[in-house]
Amino acid sequence: MKFDSITTITGIHDSDSIIARILIARGIPKEQHNSFLNPQHPEMDGAYNSGIGQNELKKVIRRIKVAKQHKESVVIYADYDVDGITSAAILWRTLKAYGLTVMPFIPQRSQGYGFSDIGLDSVLAKYGPSLIIAVDHGINESAHITRLKSKGVDVMVLDHHEQNDGERLVDACAVIHTTLLSAAGISYMVATAFSNESLSTDNLVLAGIASLADVIPQRGLARALSYHALRLLSRVNLPGIAALMAQAGLKQDKKAYTSYDIGYLIAPRINAAGRLGDPLVALRLLCTTNPTKAREYAQSLELLNRKRQDLLKETLPIAYELVKEQTGKRFRCIASPLFNEGIIGLLAGRLMHELQVPVFVGSERNNGMIKGSARSIDGVNMMPLMQQSGSLLLSFGGHEKAGGFSLSKDNMDAFIASLDTALTAMDGHVFEPVQHTDLTLPLPNITTALALALESLEPYGEQNQKPLFMSHDVLIVDRQPVGRGGTHMRVVLKDIREGTIVKGIYFSASQEFITMSINKPTSIVYQVECNRWKGTKAQVMIQSVY
Structure with a gap:
């Protein structure tokens, strides 16, 4: 693993100066720091620039007003993820209240995913709609x-979602398409065109949850939605x-x-319905007033x-064994009938983070079909990869770093070969594991003031990750195992030059760290947090030591 720091500073700096350097390194000019x-x-x-064309927005509003005027039957046809x-909750609550x-x-x-013959047949038979609102899908579904x-x-x-190359523009009465939200x-x-203040507040919270959970770049309007959602969460009606x-x-x-509360505590519970159960349960949860x-x-x-x-815990060992067979490749592409469709995205994400290569994971069905999910690393856009293999796939779609696909099991070997050809032709530097840090700085800069100031960068997410720091000339003066298994370490660090002491923790510490000599000069990569147990103080969360 290589380590690369975007910016290096020497000496001691105030927290505002450090925050400014982080933002500049992330491509945010100084004049935009306050608005960020x-x-x-x-x-x-x-x-904000939402990426939404005003003419298309007016078409949507006008068509909804016509539907109300003529008492039409309307169906919101949504995806099953968060x-x-x-x-669906935002639109149903708003449009129902509108009449x-x-x-x-x-x-x-x-x-x-999206429209299917069986889904549409059910909707047409049950509701007889004259208007269907396709939400979180549709841009690549011209045939349906x-x-x-x-x-x-x-x-x-x-x-x-990104529009597939060669996909003709959908013949819809209105299309709002932007990748910024x-x-x-x-x-x-x-919904803002139809909702009252109370509805608007609730809708904002729901939109903010999705903005963080669906890996939307946290810039502009998307960040504003996430930011204000976190501040309204305690007041949401x-x-x-609340449940x-x-x-x-x-x-x-x-x-x-924090973004952690949404990304790791709230969103996974909403997503669980679509992964392993009936997604309508999650929708009812968000819409009920009882x-x-x-x-x-x-x-x-x-x-x-x-x-x-x-399921994830049970399935990971199987996935680890399968990826061993592709060691040395610039990607991993595996499938098994033992992989539940509801967790293949989680498997792909876990393997991608651990192996630092694009990962494709498929669930084999009894009819000879494979339903797949894919996750990618920085520098490798998932969509062109799948488009190059389009003739082998029954369907595909998604974003730069995440996508879904389906294919016949008979085409799996050819799909792997196609991926191998495309990725082998890419610049090899993309696949070299590199740990990018925001800032290299002396350990004495880690103060309670900095830990508090860093919280202003919330919400963290895509294109605004939690800052990662690097410090050299650090002594590990003490380490004590905590928790079950003894793999988590409570540590005391000391700067060689200034003698500054900083405390921290290293979860799932590497074996190298556990066995390394005490008081040996080292370099550490870490995040900074506020520890609010019995007061407020800075602590470091070690990510790696080298």
């Missing part, structure tokens, strides 16, 4: 939309969110919520989330 750290409210006119579910006859539909994961149009059904598309962010912008927070052990009177019902739904999601955790 203190984003204006998402509804401030002209404050972005799709929160989008529309509107019903949500979210397919089971087994029915596949043409079919609906032939049956006299209008379709509006609210999507943020989540689908829930788009839904929020549409959604019993389902979820209770299940996750989050207090509703917490002074400051606290008792909300607690029941939240308990159901809690059980599914635990099942998801158990």
Whole structure:
């Protein structure tokens, strides 16, 4: 593993100066620092470029007003992940309050992503809609939309996925497409034309949850949604969110919520329904006004989330064995009938982070088909990779770093060969494992003031990761195992030159660290946090030692 620091400073600096250097290194010019750290409210006119064309937005608003006027049957057809579910909640709650006859539909994961013949047949038979709002999908589904149009059904598309090369523009009555927001962010912008202040606050929280959970770059309007959602979380008027927070052990009177609270505690529980159960349970949770019902739904999601955790633990050893067969390749592409479709994205993400290569993981079905999920590293765009193999795939779509695909098991070897050819032709430097740090600085800069100042960078997420620091000439003067297994270490660090003492912890410490000599000069890579146990003080979270 190579270590690379974007910026290096010497001497002691105040916390504001260090924050400024981090932001500049992340491509944010000095004149934008204040607006980045203190984003204006998402509804401030002209404050943000949402990527949404005003003409298309007006078409959507106008068509919804026509649907109300003529008392049409409207269906919101959403995806089964946290972005799709929160989008459906925003639109259903808003449009129902506006007076529309509107019903949500979210397919089971087994029915596949987006429109499907079985899903559309069910919707047409049950609701007989004259308008379908496709949310978090649709931009690559021209065939299904043409079919609906032939049956006299209008379709509006609210999507943020990349449009596949060669895919013709969908023949919808309105299309809002931007990659700058989540689908829930788009839904929020549409809903502002119809919602009151109370609804708008709840919608903002739901959009902010999706913005963080769906790996949307935390810049501009997307960051504003996340930022204000965290500040409104304790005041949200959604019993389902309160019930979820209770299940996750989050207090509703917490002074400051973080991106961790959403990304690791709230969002996975919403996602669990679409992974292993019925996504409509999660939607009902977000839409109910009954606290008792909300607690029941939240308990159901809690059980599914635990099942998801158990499945991942059981399946990882199988995945580790399979990827060994492809050691030396610039990617890993594996499939097994033992992989549950609901966790293949989690498997791909875990393997990608550990191996630092693009990873494709498939679940083999009994009919000879493979449903797959993919995750990629910096510098390798997932979409062109799958487009180059398009003739081998039945379907594919997604973003630069994440995607889904399906293919016949008979084409799996050819797909692997196609990936091998494409990735072998790329510059090899992309695949060299490098740990990028934001700043190399002397250890005495790690103060309580800095730890507090770093919290202003929240919410963390894509393109705004939690800062990573590097310090040289550090002595490990003490280390003590904590927790079960003895692999977590509580440490005391000392700067060689200044003698400054800083305390920290190293979770799942490397064997090299556990056995290394005390008081031996070393370099460390770490994050900085506020430890609020019995006061407020800085502590470092060690990531690696070399």
